[in-house]
Amino acid sequence: MKSIAQARAKFAWECASKYNSLETDSEEDKKRKKKAKDEYSAIVDKVPTYIKTNGLLNTLAFLYSKKGSGKNGEVLKNIREWLTHSEYGLLSLNPNTDEQLMTHLTTSATAKDLIQCTTEVLALFNWLRRFAKSE
Template sequence: MRKQLANERARFAFKEVSGLKKNLKKEFSRYRSLVRSFPAMILTNGYGSAMAFLFSKQKTSSEGLLYIQLSKWLNERSLFKSHKEDLMEYITEQSQDVYRQLTSETLALLEWLKRFAEGMDR
């Protein structure tokens, strides 16, 4: 089960990052920098604060794209139901257990996004 989930994360991350690389060449290095630093932001400031940062910067390409990718992945994992509300709203209403689960899953996905972004930034 764990290996399958890791493979699903990797597949999702590769698809997302390679699509960005093709379509947003100028913005890609900024995106790479963001996915490299975002896990540290989560660990330093907390998940809610870090996600609020992305939420507040949705109009900018890199932050907005990352916010959409994380929302999409959490929805696919059935950790967030996007048809009900925005991810940020959902985060603010969750119990500690769900909050920890969201944090853990987001960090796991970010590891793959970071690996592929670094590998494709050439």
């Protein structure tokens, strides 16, 4: 039986590993993947500070507003999937879109739900930061 820490680490590894494989055929592909990895890593590095400074909802709203640019949408997707689709998901609903997650958290979630989600996202990002920075 896996602990929640092991599940968190496995999920973070899966999220970050798509950017860690730079084994491609051309130099152009390597540069493109390196740029994507650096961008993803930079966002992942900043999210915990955003959460601690502004709160989870404000951070999610920021990522949502910027999801069309860069890897913000990917990071938001990682958070949504961990909170809803994982075996340890905290939210009983199963939102398939970022809009559904935002609607649920802003209208239906209790203060206790938000505190638990905040704690869980911060714990997830401890792992994500480690794996996103790895070479």
